[in-house]
Amino acid sequence: METITIxxxxxxxxxxxxxxxxxxxxxxANAYLQIPELRGFERFSQxxxxxxxxxxxxxxxxxxxxxxxxxxxxxxxxxxxxxxxxAAKKLRELMYCGYYIYDHILHFYYLGGPDFVVGPDAPAAKxxxxxxxxxxxxxxxxxxxxxxAYGQKITAILGGKATHPVCGLPGGVSKGLNKDEVKNxxxxxxxxxxxxxxxxxxxxxxxxxxxxxxxLILSDPYTLKTYNMGLVDKNNKVNFYDxxxxxxxxxxGEHIKFDGKDYFKIxxxxxxxxxxxxxxxxxxxxxxxxxxxxxxxxxxxxxxGRLNAAEGMATTLADKEYKRFFETxxxxxxxxTLAFHWARLIELxxxxxxxxxxxxxxxxxxxxxxxxxxxxxxxxxxxxxxxxTLIHHYKLDKDGLIDKANLIVATTNNAGAINxxxxxxxxxxxxxxxxxxxxxxMVEMAFRAYDPCFACATHTLxxxxxxxxxxxxxxxxxxxKLRRNL
Amino acid sequence: MKTIILGVGNSILSxxxxxxxxxxxxxxxxxxxxxxxxxALTGGMxxxxxxxxYDKAIIIDAVKIDNxxxxxxxxxxxSKFSTMHSCNPHDVSLIEAxxxxxxxxxxxxxxEIIVIGITMKKLPCEFGENLSEKIAMAVPKAVEITLxxxxx
Numbered sequence: 100m101e102t103i104t105i106x107x108x109x110x111x112x113x114x115x116x117x118x119x120x121x122x123x124x125x126x127x128a129n130a131y132l133q134i135p136e137l138r139g140f141e142r143f144s145q146x147x148x149x150x151x152x153x154x155x156x157x158x159x160x161x162x163x164x165x166x167x168x169x170x171x172x173x174x175x176x177x178x179x180x181x182x183x184x185x186a187a188k189k190l191r192e193l194m195y196c197g198y199y200i201y202d203h204i205l206h207f208y209y210l211g212g213p214d215f216v217v218g219p220d221a222p223a224a225k226x227x228x229x230x231x232x233x234x235x236x237x238x239x240x241x242x243x244x245x246x247x248a249y250g251q252k253i254t255a256i257l258g259g260k261a262t263h264p265v266c267g268l269p270g271g272v273s274k275g276l277n278k279d280e281v282k283n284x285x286x287x288x289x290x291x292x293x294x295x296x297x298x299x300x301x302x303x304x305x306x307x308x309x310x311x312x313x314x315l316i317l318s319d320p321y322t323l324k325t326y327n328m329g330l331v332d333k334n335n336k337v338n339f340y341d342x343x344x345x346x347x348x349x350x351x352g353e354h355i356k357f358d359g360k361d362y363f364k365i366x367x368x369x370x371x372x373x374x375x376x377x378x379x380x381x382x383x384x385x386x387x388x389x390x391x392x393x394x395x396x397x398x399x400x401x402x403x404g405r406l407n408a409a410e411g412m413a414t415t416l417a418d419k420e421y422k423r424f425f426e427t428x429x430x431x432x433x434x435x436t437l438a439f440h441w442a443r444l445i446e447l448x449x450x451x452x453x454x455x456x457x458x459x460x461x462x463x464x465x466x467x468x469x470x471x472x473x474x475x476x477x478x479x480x481x482x483x484x485x486x487x488t489l490i491h492h493y494k495l496d497k498d499g500l501i502d503k504a505n506l507i508v509a510t511t512n513n514a515g516a517i518n519x520x521x522x523x524x525x526x527x528x529x530x531x532x533x534x535x536x537x538x539x540x541m542v543e544m545a546f547r548a549y550d551p552c553f554a555c556a557t558h559t560l561x562x563x564x565x566x567x568x569x570x571x572x573x574x575x576x577x578x579x580k581l582r583r584n585l
Numbered sequence: 586m587k588t589i590i591l592g593v594g595n596s597i598l599s600x601x602x603x604x605x606x607x608x609x610x611x612x613x614x615x616x617x618x619x620x621x622x623x624x625a626l627t628g629g630m631x632x633x634x635x636x637x638x639y640d641k642a643i644i645i646d647a648v649k650i651d652n653x654x655x656x657x658x659x660x661x662x663x664s665k666f667s668t669m670h671s672c673n674p675h676d677v678s679l680i681e682a683x684x685x686x687x688x689x690x691x692x693x694x695x696x697e698i699i700v701i702g703i704t705m706k707k708l709p710c711e712f713g714e715n716l717s718e719k720i721a722m723a724v725p726k727a728v729e730i731t732l733x734x735x736x737x
Contacts, residue, residue, distance in 0.1 A: 139711045139712040139713070140712050142712070143597065143712035143713065155597060158595055158596065158597050158626055159597075205630070227681065228681065228685055229681070229684060229685055229688065232685065232688060232689070237688065237689060237690075240685070240688070240689050241689050241690075244685075244686075244689060247630070248634075251631075251634075263626065
């Protein structure tokens with residue numbers, strides 16, 4: 100048996116590693132994405148003051164500090180048995196939208212987008228943001244930078260520091276908004292709405308009007324018929340910050356809708372010896388291996404998961420795009436992995452529109468932003484990180500110190516599906532042991548769509564895109580090594 | 586001339602946070618209105634944002650090595666730096682961020698960017714707030730090298 104290893108993964112800073120196992124004919128038998136996990140978090144948090152958790156957990160991940168910060172804060176609301184004032188919830192959600200704006204812009208223009216804007220077959224050295232600027236023009240590059248920075252600024256105004264939010268407290272937030280800040284956010288938000296509209300048009304012009312790209316999106320190697328999961332509001336519209344968790348099936352029908360606090364009744368974890376990651380699946384369906392279809396409990400989260408798990412977007416323009424998305428891609432559910440990119444832009448539009456709704460809400464300048472906490476107990480907080488459903492679960496002792504902490508992060512929820520997507524893409528491309536450099540990008544495209552977040556604080560990315568492929572013979576001896584930018 | 590010294594790393598991931606330990610010690614030793622000392626748990630675009638507007642930037646960070654001694658302190662100029670710490674799994678590297686900013690006409694990029702790297706083999710690290718013995722011993726060396734750097 101031959102093994103192909105891709106490590107580390109281009110443009111995803113981290114130590115994710117792909118192993119592709121070939122059968123005796125040289126076709127792909129299996130493929131695994133190995134994600135190292137940071138160990139010892141539970142032990143690290145034990146005995147700490149619960150109110151420190153939003154700061155501590157926001158350091159787990161440099162990408163999703165805001166998502167961890169508020170999943171943690173919401174878990175503390177529940178653990179201290181307090182419901183924050185409505186203004187505090189709105190401030191949290193507003194900040195959350197700022198995070199979505201910078202995160203989704205970064206992914207589309209810097210990471211996922213280059214495959215489409217520059218082209219999946221373009222040389223690796225061109226398939227990055229510099230290539231995007233070359234193709235789209237310097238003026239557009241400036242707009243990208245500007246609006247990503249606006250997202251950061253909105254987050255920083257509300258959170259203290261964009262990268263280390265310090266505003267979330269059990270029962271509310273530490274800081275409100277003054278009139279100048281409101282005006283500032285409103286100006287930036289307005290510009291962001293226009294930029295999101297522009298981004299969707301760009302996607303339209305470059306991707307949807309190109310038959311080759313649409314065929315690629317709809318092709319078999321990039322199709323996966325799993326369940327989908329995401330938070331929805333009371334009207335089953337996508338929500339990033341609050342609501343119930345809804346799971347839909349391969350045809351878009353509701354499978355189950357539940358409160359975040361019941362997650363352990365619905366979701367179970369499967370362990371594989373080759374990975375630290377526990378693969379989550381729907382308990383009632385069961386773990387059936389790395390298979391899709393209605394008999395396998397694997398589900399997807401993130402932009403595509405959320406759009407599939409909902410019945411629309413809660414803002415006008417995004418909802419229109421939502422409808423067009425499903426009409427164009429053949430109705431519910433959309434099972435095309437590469438449609439994550441389009442879904443991400445629709446969510447970007449929603450986030451910008453929601454910023455405008457919230458900032459115009461008279462309550463946003465309210466000073467009633469915190470309620471007193473009750474006795475410490477147990478709490479579960481759920482938010483939608485940009486890359487999918489995020490769950491924090493704490494048990495506090497009588498002094499309010501952490502006794503137990505459990506986190507289920509977005510990439511864990513997607514881990515089963517990511518593995519299958521990598522395998523399917525490899526199967527479509529590697530035949531009879533023939534491997535070429537183009538293969539690497541096609542396989543990468545399969546998981547880059549998910550925007551996975553590998554154990555953060557893993558390290559080192561050279562200026563270009565590092566890639567290593569190890570090919571082993573059937574005795575697992577290395578006989579070929581392909582390296583790029585290492 | 587305005588200089589920024591940035592300790593980069595994650596303070597809850599033991600040795601990964603060494604840059605922040607160094608920055609904290611430097612805060613005790615440097616009192617100069619033209620020198621800013623800060624810390625960052627970030628890389629790429631966000632890191633560049635923090636450097637803009639300074640003439641010189643000194644980044645203190647953990648550097649992963651495959652061979653050689655752990656706990657050594659190396660002064661590396663950015664152009665020679667092939668790997669750059671970032672806790673951010675979906676950002677671009679600092680070098681890419683700089684190239685892009687240059688292309689877009691950014692004029693506030695520091696003329697000189699130096700990395701003071703503390704070598705280590707094992708990354709990612711386990712959760713923890715303390716440095717291992719070898720890495721802790723490198724902190725005074727890194728402080729000294731940084732102090733020499735700003736005297737230049």
